[in-house]
Amino acid sequence: MENNRVLITGGLGFIGAHFVHYYRQTHPKTDIIVFDKNTYAADIDRIADLINTDHFTYIEGDISDQATLNGVFEEYQPTQLIHFAAESHVDNSIAGPQLFLKTNVEGTFYLLEAARRTWMQSPHELKTAFKNARFYHISTDEVFGSLGKEGRFNEQSNYAPNSPYSASKAAADHWVRSYFHTYGLPTLLSHCSNNYGPHQHNEKLIPTIIRTALNGKPIPLYGDGQNVRDWLYVEDHCIAIERILAEGTPGQVFCIGGKAELANLEICTAIVQQLDKLHPRENGASYSEQISFVKDRLGHDYRYAISATKIKNELGWEPKHSFEEGLKKTIVHYLAKYKNLS
Numbered sequence: 393m394e395n396n397r398v399l400i401t402g403g404l405g406f407i408g409a410h411f412v413h414y415y416r417q418t419h420p421k422t423d424i425i426v427f428d429k430n431t432y433a434a435d436i437d438r439i440a441d442l443i444n445t446d447h448f449t450y451i452e453g454d455i456s457d458q459a460t461l462n463g464v465f466e467e468y469q470p471t472q473l474i475h476f477a478a479e480s481h482v483d484n485s486i487a488g489p490q491l492f493l494k495t496n497v498e499g500t501f502y503l504l505e506a507a508r509r510t511w512m513q514s515p516h517e518l519k520t521a522f523k524n525a526r527f528y529h530i531s532t533d534e535v536f537g538s539l540g541k542e543g544r545f546n547e548q549s550n551y552a553p554n555s556p557y558s559a560s561k562a563a564a565d566h567w568v569r570s571y572f573h574t575y576g577l578p579t580l581l582s583h584c585s586n587n588y589g590p591h592q593h594n595e596k597l598i599p600t601i602i603r604t605a606l607n608g609k610p611i612p613l614y615g616d617g618q619n620v621r622d623w624l625y626v627e628d629h630c631i632a633i634e635r636i637l638a639e640g641t642p643g644q645v646f647c648i649g650g651k652a653e654l655a656n657l658e659i660c661t662a663i664v665q666q667l668d669k670l671h672p673r674e675n676g677a678s679y680s681e682q683i684s685f686v687k688d689r690l691g692h693d694y695r696y697a698i699s700a701t702k703i704k705n706e707l708g709w710e711p712k713h714s715f716e717e718g719l720k721k722t723i724v725h726y727l728a729k730y731k732n733l734s
């Protein structure tokens with residue numbers, strides 16, 4: 393892959409930045425171009441060590457600005473695109489859905505168009521210089537809607553998005569699929585479950601639990617805390633993405649899960665138990681006293697779970713971290729970050 397130029401959208405975000413580091417380690421000579429709007433969810437410090445290094449470019453820009461995007465494709469001629477950029481927080485999509493339409497749907501469309509114009513000689517015929525091109529779209533398991541107590545999502549699951557966020561991701565997925573079938577654009581797509589790990593934005597569940605616990609505040613859990621998610625350690629996700637990019641066949645879709653299905657209350661309990669050991673409260677009481685149930689999120693999906701059998705059988709990928717191992721690394725990170733904040 394040494395002659396490749398990999399454009400990574402959303403590389404200042406949580407998963408994108410972890411991936412940028414992982415890709416840099418595994419492909420030290422490949423040109424990486426990070427394109428990111430630097431929204432509230434971004435943090436340039438996540439990739440500060442790579443800026444001004446060889447084979448690395450950072451461009452601040454908006455994927456829903458078509459002229460800028462076309463300029464980037466013209467100048468850098470990327471051979472691979474990994475598309476992480478999105479508005480990603482469900483609560484924000486409920487409060488203000490329009491930006492999700494603009495970034496997640498319109499932005500994905502402009503990327504598809506830029507890739508099509510740059511890579512394709514004609515429909516289903518790639519230019520020679522782009523014969524190994526890939527358009528890799530990072531999707532979510534949330535596009536499949538909510539499960540009951542049984543069953544798992546897989547690559548054949550029906551779309552049934554329930555929030556403006558998941559609807560915008562589902563719409564983008566359909567555009568990606570259509571460009572593969574109509575134009576032969578060499579696409580890849582994966583649906584991952586909830587990611588966790590160091591450097592996630594404060595607004596997400598695990599950082600919120602740790603921060604509020606350490607600040608002596610109520611630890612907010614939606615509804616009765618019984619909503620179930622499948623938790624994927626972010627480094628394991630990055631390994632899966634790299635593998636799919638290298639070995640996936642155009643048009644393929646993969647589901648990526650962490651084999652760690654847990655209710656929010658179980659996650660919270662696991663975290664407070666660790667905090668009780670690693671950073672006991674001054675009065676000796678357990679942090680569990682601070683758990684408090686708050687009004688449920690509108691349209692809150694009950695359960696997501698992933699069957700990651702296809703990626704295991706076809707690419708030999710399985711998560712390396714158990715939830716206990718991943719959580720421990722995560723808590724150590726946030727303890728250092730939040731301990732001295734009031």
Ligand SMILES: NC(=O)c1ccc[n+]([C@@H]2O[C@H](COP(=O)([O-])OP(=O)(O)OC[C@H]3O[C@@H](n4cnc5c(N)ncnc54)[C@H](O)[C@@H]3O)[C@@H](O)[C@H]2O)c1
Pocket residue numbers: 401402403404405406407408427428429430431432433434435453454455456475476477478479480481495499530531532533561584585586587588593
């Ligand atoms: N975090 C998860 O648990 C999870 C689960 C499933 C799928 N996903 C998907 O993975 C991808 C990355 O998620 P994340 O958690 O790292 O998100 P994030 O919110 O941490 O980061 C998103 C990044 O995209 C950038 N961005 C937003 N709008 C942009 C625009 N218009 N133009 C250019 N850049 C823009 C932001 O500045 C930010 O750096 C998203 O597509 C998300 O839908 C995430």
